[in-house]
Amino acid sequence: MERSFLIFLLANLLCLPFWAQNKPADIKYSSNFTQLLTDSQGYIKGGLYDRAKVSLLQILKLARTPEEKKEVNLKLAEVEANLGNLSQAYNYYKQSLQLALETGDKETADFCKTSIDIIDSYNDGKTLRQTGKYKESIIKFREALLGSDLINNNILKIKTLRQESLVYMDMNNYQAFLEENIKANEIAKAINNSIEIILTINNIGHYYSLIDNINLAIENFDNAILLSNREGMPTYVIFDTYYNGAVVNIEIGNYDKAIEYLSFALEIIAKDKSNSYYVTSLSNLGSTYLKRALTSGNKEDYDRAFDYFNQALSAAARTGNEPFQVAVLNNIGSLKAHLEENLDALYYLNKARILAEKIKLNAYLVSIYTNIGIIYARQGDYQNSSLYYDKAINLALSENEDRTLWESYLEKGNLLKKQGKLTEARFYYLNSINIIESLRSKLSMEEDKASFLGSDKRLNAYHNLIDLLINLNKEKGDQNYLTQAFSFTERAKSRAFLDSIESSNLEKEIPADLKLINQEKEIMSDMSKLYTRLIAPDLPEDERITILQEVKSLEDKLDNIKRQIRSQNPAYANLTYPEIITYEQASKEFVKSKTAVFTFVVGEDSAYGFALTGQGLKVYPIPVRSDLRLRVINHRKAISDTDNREFQSGRELYDLLLKPGMVEGIKNLIIIPDDILNLLPFETLLTGSQPDDWLIKNYTVYYAPSLSSLRELANHQNRNNRAKPQHNLLA
Structure with a gap:
């Protein structure tokens, strides 16, 4: 949050x-x-x-x-x-x-x-x-x-x-x-001159962080850290290197390393509590522990975060540093919100808002407005929640704050979804996903991309949109919503893999025409304003129709802008809008008479299985993450116990995950797991009532990260083979 x-x-x-x-x-x-x-x-x-x-x-x-x-x-x-x-x-x-x-x-x-x-x-x-x-x-x-x-x-x-x-x-x-x-x-x-070498490398790393090239930022900061270990290096130089290394690792979700670096930096600077970076180090340690707590659920991490935030707030108050007070108050409010202490959260967030508005700390106000909107939504005050989300979105658009805008769009989508306004919510989820993928395309190491998408709650944008599309299918009976849901399942799973393959062919991404990029942002801003009008209470039907027509026109313009970007600079476009397999393509290329594809999406609040067979696409609910985690852990224990002869867990998992999508004549299964299902050996599931009715006895099982990745790997291999001369080999 x-x-x-x-x-x-x-x-x-x-x-x-x-x-x-x-x-x-x-x-x-x-x-x-x-x-x-x-x-x-x-x-x-x-x-x-x-x-x-x-x-x-x-x-x-x-x-x-x-x-x-x-x-x-x-x-x-x-x-x-x-x-x-x-x-x-x-x-x-x-x-x-x-x-x-x-x-x-x-x-x-x-x-x-x-x-x-x-x-x-x-x-x-x-x-x-x-x-x-x-x-x-x-x-x-x-x-x-x-x-x-x-x-x-x-x-x-x-x-x-x-x-x-x-x-x-x-x-x-x-x-x-x-x-x-x-x-x-x-x-x-x-x-x-080792000192100046390090300091200039730090600044070069800072340049790459400013332009969102996180990989090169990390590379420069890591080099600076290595050089700073030389004898006689001034402490401020060592502090700079470790601090910068920590900050960039926070950005990509590598929290363990960020905590290691920040703790060392804080130890160096702790004697000078009047130094502004003493407060910043405390605050960033608190933020990093909070982020880690959100992924691990570890109560000790929450406690450590609160302790560091309180130390930081006291230090900032002593020195009269108002921007730091805003930052720490917002972080404490966020912590309280995660612990569902909503009144305390609003207290701290409103203190942060008042001070930030006073000193015009706009970049931080985006996060504060979004956080306040979340609390009001929890309390059922949708009017105030929507008001603050709109404030956050409009301010982020004016300040080009994409790093926080994605979350504002996500939360506004969640609010509209909760109100049953699914069409409007879809727009905000799409904007959130587009911004996430734009930010992510600027990373160039596969492991950084994977941690980026998995950190914070960026995957929620995909999960919530998929759930929304499935609900639209139930509401309107339109199969197209299910194929769209399948497409976003692929997008969520395929990004890191496809980007790593694509970047191996591109030494350097050349930015697209900045004019077109700005036009793209302006259209998204205009669409956001239209949707804000669309959700106004008591909106006349004729005005609603007019607004929807304007939205459709802007969507067409947006598609045209993307086509121009692709035509002018295919390299940039391929990285920004990588090719994801469609349902029609997947059915044609992978679904044969005896082959079925099962892909899964596992979230906190909703989870689904997608079965592609010769009879079409079937989508069905499966247990959510917490339930699946227990079932998978119990099954792994059961199959690893050599004395055990009872595998009820395997039968239950088969009935939940595969049976709803099975059809007659299937012999080959392509499994695309998600989340905890990556730890499940599907071959060990039981298809019948007998203790040895293992899935592997009747089916050949294949695994893949996604169908898009599987297709691209095949294409990549074919391209490489065509590029190489053929030789006859003798064994």
Whole structure:
């Protein structure tokens, strides 16, 4: 229900690593001093800046002449910059400048003076960015970059590029944000600056998370974590890497890893409770435990979530951080809602709403409005529930918040379904599924796609629509609703498998025409508004007919837009709208005279079996998830007990799952299980009254993830075979 408060920690912008400086004029030093200085330079080149600093501070005590003091101060400025301490670096540059002027070393004096000017421009640019003066900020950063190039001060150039990149990010110019960090990363690698390598990799990972390429985001954050384990790495760098890694794992539903990373990050930052990321880490830990509780049902996870949320709320209140208070209040409200403590849930959610509206935290308001709508629906207050769902949908559409919009559509569909407005509910479920699949198509690893669809309650959109279509069939007697239900069963089962096959043929997805994508969103928004009008009480019949005609016209336009996208960019279209087998295609390709296909959909509130045979499609109810789980567990125990001779569980499961769809003459069964049924060996079900009437004695059983996947695998293999030259083989 809730959406956890995810703040990506950009690579800490105050950190500054290594630079290659111009050599000052040749000066003769004592041999011992020269050796110590050479040793410290070795530490710098190895990226061991803490060791270099300790060594240089000792050397400074040994320095006797102005030349020696000047050289040590210059090296200390370099080291402090590498450690990210610009103010200390600034002071050492000033001291070295003064000594250079005293000794007549113009080259070193010019270098130090320019470095000081670079830091001044850098700080001015940073201040301007923080006040929203982006153009002026870029001008200052450009001055700093010109100075860095003039004296070959690479560490200050890296810092400036990275800081300037954040201006582009604030301006939503994500491509420029990426390019600046790639440049900085290349320089950091050239000078072996591990800190800046990590920080730029973090920012590159953040870029990919911004454009919803979760796979590349994970890859970059994981690389940053590996690099952060080096000796002498500052704690803020380590925190950044683990925090970012946790956030992206929350996004794809990998909660165990997210908890591991967040716990480690919190341990690092726990001493500084005034740090805003202390609150964020607490809140995200609470959210992650809550999400895990929703999938596991573990009460301890609920308790841990509530404890972390309370800690986060107290910390946010102490620092007066209102956005964090909104986030945590919403999360507590969500937790209470999941525990069905509805009055407490409304209390926390309304506190979050009032504060969010006050500070105009629109992205979060979408989640809050949806959550409030859910509570009102539970209480039977459908008017207020519908009002808040519409608020959430309209705000999400205006803010392009697809990551929360899918849930608002889902919950509005649930409300309409509960009211018996099945046609209207169908529209909202379809929109929810389309957005889920659009988000999912931007993942590129099969396991990430699978966890994405299975996390939160995204599968509910499919299950609820399938249940709705079956009910429409009962209500109107139209077989087309059952074939549509079959189609959505395939869509739910096939996505990860088909996408993984498709992505193996596409190295890079090229975005479709943005104009067409925007038109698609506008049409969906217009359709949403029409359906909002359609459910108004006491709507005149003539107006209702007119609205339905407008909806039909918009649906035709939407289909046309998708056709244009497919024709202009087939690669993008194939990933966004992958080909799913239809009932007619499945009947033609898989259902033979002696073959039947059984596919199952198992949900919390409804579950169905679909039987495709030569006599057509039959859909029948089966036990819901909780009931099936117990039956499957009991049957597995029965068949694994070598002394057992009673298999009543196998007979009951056969009667529930297969018998309703069986017809005469069937010899081959293609089984497409779902949920807990993936753990059921169908061969061990009993078809008769005798203890050895095993299914396997009379039927050949095949398993598949979906018919679409089975067909695509066959096609994929055929394409590969055609592409390879044929050779005669001798055994």
